[in-house]
Amino acid sequence: MREIVFDTETTGLNPHNGDRLVEIGCVELYNRVETGRSFHAYFNPGRPMPSEAEAVHGLSDRFLADKPLFHDLCEDLLEFIGDSPLVAHNAAFDFGFLNHELGHCGRPTVCMSRMVDTIVLARQRFPGAKHSLDALCTRFGVDRSIRIKHGALIDAQLLAQVYVELTGGRQIGLGLVAEVIEPRENQTLDPRTLEPAMLVATIRPPRPHAPSEEELERHAAFLAKMSDPIWNRLDSRG
Template identity: 85%
Template sequence: MREIVFDTETTGLSPQNGDRLVEIGCVELYNRVETGRTFHSYFNPGRPMPSEAEAVHGLSDRFLADKPLFGEICEDLLEFIGDSPLIAHNATFDFGFINHELGACGRPTVCVSRMVDTLTLARQRFPGAKHSLDALCTRFGVDRSLRVKHGALIDAQLLAQVYVELTGGRQIGLGLVAEIIETEDPVPGERPGTSETMIVAMIRPPRPHAPSEEELARHAAFVATISDPIWRRVG
């Protein structure tokens, strides 16, 4: 099953009050395994960046000045996410901003039935504990050393690992999975930040476990040292 884990950065907390989306990062999962395909883009919000928001993600007015508007990228984003389930941490926040931006572009909004909220999953699994992304990374041993500030793509990559652990880990149901080999080939004309990945399932051949001649000889020598072995008394 294909799923998309994503995260956003914004100018504030409320699109209804004029806040805008400034960054989105998406990570593709296939059967809970990262394929290597991602979508990442910054957006010019068309309004000043509040200092409080800049302190969180480090995206300044100067940095965003030459970035595209959301409407210039939305078709690429919609193509990438397709009709897959969309996974986010505190997902109602991210869905609210994406749907507000899509509505402003005259595009249909994303149905909330596709929403998977890892914050809700974490609260159900660990009631009373801390449920921030940092806390969940610590709980599951996910390396977040590269996360100096909030960033949509790196947070989506961290969340993808957390989501896999929240939903049972790599071996869900104790089943065995095939080896996943990832090969990335650039697609002509593709926007930076996306890539096509071919996933090939390889079944490893069985390994031989027969004893060597030396092991057989050592075993025979050991058996010869046993006095009155029980197998000589039977039959």
């Protein structure tokens, strides 16, 4: 199943008060595995950036001045997300801004039935705990050292890892130790062309498990001290 994890950055909290979308980042998952495909864009909001919002994501009026309008990249974005479910953290916020921008472009809005909210998933799994993206990254061991400020693509990439964990995906950092193989004489191994018949495993000799003579003697002496052991009675029935 194809899913899109996405995040947005905006000029404020409410599109109905004139706030606009200024960045979107999308990451493609297929069967809960990142494919490496993504969509990322900055947008000129056509209005000044409030200082409070700039402090969160660091996107200034000067930086956004030469960026395209949302209308310019709307079709590219819609083509990327297709009809896949859309995963976001506090998804109603991101859906609200996305649909508001789509409405400005005269395009149909994204159906809310496609919304997957990771905050809802986190609250169900960890009631009473902190559910911020930072807190969930810490809980699941997701490296967020690159997240100095909020950024749509970075946050979508982090959220994709968190989403996999929330849905029972994988253990980060868990790897299976590969079997040690050795090349045959005058042979160079290329992992891209190896065939099973070419693999030569290093066999470790078995560890000794038999008791020593001294241990056998001590065991016999211990048994000799026992009166009427049960195994003698069992033997006599045979």
